Amino acid sequence: MYQYFNGLVIREGTEGVPGHYVEALFEDAGWARNTPSWQKEKFSLIFTNSTWAFTVWDQDKMIGMVRVISDQIMAANIMDLVVLSEYRGRGIGKKLVELCVSKLPHGDWFAHTSADNFKFYETCGFEVRDLTENGTCAFYGYIQARRDGHR
Known part of the structure; x- marks a missing residue:
């Protein structure tokens, strides 16, 4: 499925997302840097088991993306919502969240974020919510990887 948003194209789908564009978005957001060549495949493999994904394109350049992990019945988690810094503030991120929620409008949605x-x-x-009462528990594998000397 494709749709237009403010002169951009939004594509729905988890197949065929070019890993080099994902890596560029992650680097721009400060989520990745100096990724070894043997790890670069992860930028496309993350979509393999994602339930839904939307990518945003300006001509032939991917400038934003979001992916979702869900049971497709009751709950869903927004993962990796990112828009290239030069495109932020144009409503693209909000549009991506709206598209996500429309896939499971009566479900519980979560976004673990800063x-x-x-x-x-x-x-x-x-x-x-007040995170002293409710919060998301998280295990950060990259911290353990650093402790183990892998990063």
């Missing part, structure tokens, strides 16, 4: 993004998710209809 406090810097809480206001964004509130504008998308998410509730940010």
Whole structure:
């Protein structure tokens, strides 16, 4: 499925997402740097077991993406919502969240993110609770990888 948004094309699908564009988005967001060549395949493999994904294109350049992991019945997790920095502030991220939620409109949606993004998710209809009472438990594998000397 394709749709147009403010002169951009949004593509739905988890197949054929070019890993080099994903890597560029992750680098721009500060999520990746100096990825060894033997690990680069992860940037396309992350879509293999994702339930839904949307990518945003300006001509032949992928400038944004989001992927979702879900049971497709009750709950879904937004993963890797990212828009190239030069395109931020144009409503692209909010549009991606709307497209995600439309896939499971009566389900519970979660987005584990930093406090810097809480206001964004509130504008998308998410509730940010007092994290001293409710929160997301997370295991950060990259921290363990550093401890083990792999990163």
